[in-house]
Amino acid sequence: MEYFRISQDKRYLHPPIITNIRDIIKRRSGAAAGKGEQVADANVAFIAPQPETDFPDILDAQVFLVSDRMKEVFRMYEPSLRFKMVCVLDNIRGDYANYHIPLFPEADCLSPESVVLPDKSAVRELVLCKERIGPGRIFRVAGLRTDAAVIRMDVLESLLRRGIRDFRFSRVRMA
Numbered sequence: 001m002e003y004f005r006i007s008q009d010k011r012y013l014h015p016p017i018i019t020n021i022r023d024i025i026k027r028r029s030g031a032a033a034g035k036g037e038q039v040a041d042a043n044v045a046f047i048a049p050q051p052e053t054d055f056p057d058i059l060d061a062q063v064f065l066v067s068d069r070m071k072e073v074f075r076m077y078e079p080s081l082r083f084k085m086v087c088v089l090d091n092i093r094g095d096y097a098n099y100h101i102p103l104f105p106e107a108d109c110l111s112p113e114s115v116v117l118p119d120k121s122a123v124r125e126l127v128l129c130k131e132r133i134g135p136g137r138i139f140r141v142a143g144l145r146t147d148a149a150v151i152r153m154d155v156l157e158s159l160l161r162r163g164i165r166d167f168r169f170s171r172v173r174m175a
Helices: 068-077 153-161
Strands: 003-007 042-046 065-067 083-090 095-102 123-125 138-141 149-152 168-171
Touching: 003 153, 065 068, 065 083, 068 095, 068 153, 149 153
Parallel strands: 042 083
Antiparallel strands: 003 149, 003 168, 065 095, 083 095, 138 149
């Protein structure tokens, strides 16, 4: 089976910048299965005022967030996946969008062939150990200080068939 890393589409030049992120989540690692009790079920994220704000389907600069449309597809493939709601609000201009923090299960499947910064805050090339992935269709790679969200090909195809295209994806090499 093929897997893909999903992330924010950097072609959007005006993504929201959340000013109160530490009020919502203390650390990125707090947004994982088994650690979600630290995050309230519903949150309001205030964003820095900008002349224009883009709301793509994935935001991942500060915390990993997915749109309503993406959440619904994830739920079809992983019904037990939990989410925390976040209303991303520009209270000056009145713009807002609802997002969700997915509490991804973690898979300890990072291959030594991966190209990762020494502090594990960024991944230049993601390589996964196929035998350590497990049965999950949607998961977060364990042991990194950044979000490496991975989905199986069937989930990606489902997203694309539904017209959800405001995100990036790249094939993950398997070892």
